[in-house]
Amino acid sequence: MKLYSLKKNNKIGYIIYSISFQSPLEQLAQIEEELSREHFKGDVYFDFLLSNGNNHNRYLKAFFDGQKFNLKTFQVVDKPMKQLIKESNLFYTHNPQLLENSILPRSVKFMIKKGYTIPKLSLSLPTAKAGGF
Numbered sequence: 001m002k003l004y005s006l007k008k009n010n011k012i013g014y015i016i017y018s019i020s021f022q023s024p025l026e027q028l029a030q031i032e033e034e035l036s037r038e039h040f041k042g043d044v045y046f047d048f049l050l051s052n053g054n055n056h057n058r059y060l061k062a063f064f065d066g067q068k069f070n071l072k073t074f075q076v077v078d079k080p081m082k083q084l085i086k087e088s089n090l091f092y093t094h095n096p097q098l099l100e101n102s103i104l105p106r107s108v109k110f111m112i113k114k115g116y117t118i119p120k121l122s123l124s125l126p127t128a129k130a131g132g133f
Contacts, residue, residue, distance in 0.1 A: 002030075003020060003022045003026055004031065005095075009083070009087055013040070013043055013044060014038075014044045014045070015045045015087060017049075017091055018046075018049060021051050021103045023051045024046060024051070031069075032064070035064050040066070042064060043061055045060070047059055047088045050098060050099070054108060056076065058080075059080045060074055092112050093113070
């Protein structure tokens with residue numbers, strides 16, 4: 001079963017969307033084959049909404065050299081560009097059936113189905129105070 005959807009965007013390049021709770025990275029070789037057939041070379045964005053949730057590691061970016069990904073270039077996109085967020089929102093709004101096989105809570109699924117932009121969650125860890133808890 002294919003774990004991703006590959007979409008070309010004229011402004012961004014290619015975006016790989018998760019289509020279930022399983023990570024598209026499990027099929028990286030298959031993604032490389034598809035991109036090679038397209039004769040593409042450049043940055044590729046990954047949207048892991050359904051497998052990672054709407055967290056700090058939702059988006060990744062990596063360089064594809066025309067045959068393979070350079071594994072050293074994989075990086076979390078801390079501040080995704082507006083166009084990437086817009087394309088992601090459109091993709092999941094137009095494919096609401098994909099949301100059912102995800103790790104997302106019902107409230108987030110509802111917001112996406114209604115076309116709302118879901119706010120990015122921030123990662124904040126509690127800090128311990130001197131002298132104990």
